[in-house]
Amino acid sequence: MCLAIPGKIVGISSDNQNSALVEVAGVRRTVDLGLLEDDKPKTGDWILIHVGFAMSKISEQDALDQMNTLRALGESEAALEEVRGYGLGEGENRKAG
Amino acid sequence: MRFVDEFREPELITKTADEIRRLADPKRHYRLMEVCGGHTHAIYRFGLKDILPDNIELIHGPGCPVCVLPMGRIDDGLSIAHDSPVIFTAFGDMMRVPGTQGSPLEHKARGMDVRIVYSPTDALKLARKSPEKHVMFFAIGFETTAPSTALTLMRAKAEGLRNFSVFSNHVTIIPAIRAILDSPDMRLDAFIGPGHVSTVIGCRPYEWIAKDAGKPIVVSGFEPLDMLQAIVMILRQLNAGEARVENQYKRVVPWEGNRSALKAMGEVFQLRPYFEWRGMGFISQSALRLRDGYAEWDSEQRFHIPGVRVTDPKAAQCGEVLKGVLQPHQCKLFGRECTPEHPVGALMVSSEGSCAAYFNYEHRKTASMSLVSPTA
Numbered sequence: 001m002c003l004a005i006p007g008k009i010v011g012i013s014s015d016n017q018n019s020a021l022v023e024v025a026g027v028r029r030t031v032d033l034g035l036l037e038d039d040k041p042k043t044g045d046w047i048l049i050h051v052g053f054a055m056s057k058i059s060e061q062d063a064l065d066q067m068n069t070l071r072a073l074g075e076s077e078a079a080l081e082e083v084r085g086y087g088l089g090e091g092e093n094r095k096a097g
Numbered sequence: 098m099r100f101v102d103e104f105r106e107p108e109l110i111t112k113t114a115d116e117i118r119r120l121a122d123p124k125r126h127y128r129l130m131e132v133c134g135g136h137t138h139a140i141y142r143f144g145l146k147d148i149l150p151d152n153i154e155l156i157h158g159p160g161c162p163v164c165v166l167p168m169g170r171i172d173d174g175l176s177i178a179h180d181s182p183v184i185f186t187a188f189g190d191m192m193r194v195p196g197t198q199g200s201p202l203e204h205k206a207r208g209m210d211v212r213i214v215y216s217p218t219d220a221l222k223l224a225r226k227s228p229e230k231h232v233m234f235f236a237i238g239f240e241t242t243a244p245s246t247a248l249t250l251m252r253a254k255a256e257g258l259r260n261f262s263v264f265s266n267h268v269t270i271i272p273a274i275r276a277i278l279d280s281p282d283m284r285l286d287a288f289i290g291p292g293h294v295s296t297v298i299g300c301r302p303y304e305w306i307a308k309d310a311g312k313p314i315v316v317s318g319f320e321p322l323d324m325l326q327a328i329v330m331i332l333r334q335l336n337a338g339e340a341r342v343e344n345q346y347k348r349v350v351p352w353e354g355n356r357s358a359l360k361a362m363g364e365v366f367q368l369r370p371y372f373e374w375r376g377m378g379f380i381s382q383s384a385l386r387l388r389d390g391y392a393e394w395d396s397e398q399r400f401h402i403p404g405v406r407v408t409d410p411k412a413a414q415c416g417e418v419l420k421g422v423l424q425p426h427q428c429k430l431f432g433r434e435c436t437p438e439h440p441v442g443a444l445m446v447s448s449e450g451s452c453a454a455y456f457n458y459e460h461r462k463t464a465s466m467s468l469v470s471p472t473a
Contacts, residue, residue: 037360053216058348071103085215
């Protein structure tokens with residue numbers, strides 16, 4: 001819960017500017033942008049996610065490094081399980097591509 | 098040290114470790130506390146202690162929200178779902194944490210409607226889909242998760258969704274650090290500051306630790322190199338007789354924190370006069386309750402809460418371990434009565450707890466990964 005999950009914004013809902021489609025290691029889920037009001041990310045940006053909310057914008061390199069850290073900590077599977085669970089596991093696209 | 102090869106710039110890790118050995122004055126003993134449970138996990142997982150000189154001791158702090166939650170609060174939360182058509186929702190971390198009558202998962206096996214959610218907004222979504230039921234979200238966490246709970250509550254209020262409430266166990270990190278520093282048996286020299294909590298609160302709230310308590314604090318990332326660099330920054334300060342707040346994790350943590358997140362927390366939460374921390378006792382102004390404007394969405398105001406208090410067994414020495422007076426294995430119960438499978442004390446409960454981390458990585462000694470020995 002303490003560790004953040006890195007993801008890339010692949011789309012933002014036209015109805016709800018706080019609702020972004022985010023890809024994490026091939027899994028796409030909706031993530032909430034409501035806690036980045038002051039510095040709204042856009043499609044293509046990388047973010048750190050906590051419990052379904054984007055908490056900070058980061059660089060692509062930092063995102064890759066963070067995923068690597070999760071992997072080395074043995075937490076990458078748990079992180080992906082969390083991401084798959086967003087939206088009560090009903091997910092938009094189980095796998096991208 | 099383990100996993101070195103999996104990170105960028107492994108040679109820089111070696112150089113930084115050399116710098117630590119150069120800076121560590123052999124006549125001194127350095128006691129550094131990492132506040133965050135994520136750091137505790139990383140320190141054991143990566144075997145950082147293997148490359149630190151013997152006179153640098155890492156003390157594991159209170160930053161594991163599951164560990165510091167008193168058992169009585171779990172009983173209180175579950176009591177709400179005992180009666181009436183209430184769905185108990187919580188993060189997965191909470192599901193195996195024992196209350197006096199068993200964990201949420203065990204209650205589920207006995208028929209309670211218990212569901213894992215990965216985001217508070219999913220509890221809200223469940224409430225929208227289940228108008229005949231009441232959905233209670235059992236909220237835990239420090240400032241990393243509290244803003245998400247806050248924004249979820251703002252949405253529930255805006256929608257007028259009345260079959261949703263939050264049982265708030267959110268705690269704040271600064272009062273816990275203060276309690277540790279105020280403790281008469283405190284023997285710390287400096288702090289490794291939490292990474293992701295600081296993305297929300299920024300670095301300013303730590304300034305009193307340097308100015309008033311005279312202890313350096315360096316906010317750090319979670320990679321081995323991050324933590325080693327933070328230790329270098331701390332040693333430089335200690336050797337120069339300085340105490341400042343420094344930010345090693347600038348690439349993620351802005352000095353001012355996340356204003357939107359702080360605003361949401363301020364809108365929804367207020368400080369409780371006091372709150373009990375498992376292993377540490379009551380700490381004043383250390384936890385968040387819902388403001389009166391959110392009374393309708395506050396489980397504690399909507400339901401009768403028994404207010405259960407369960408004291409940890411006297412033999413458990415969690416408080417001493419939390420303050421760095423004892424190392425995990427020096428507790429009388431460690432590895433005997435108290436194990437990750439059957440936790441007696443708070444710190445054995447979650448993988449981020451210092452006793453569980455010590456048990457899993459040191460006690461079991463399963464280290465079979467790529468080992469890099471120190472270049473002493």
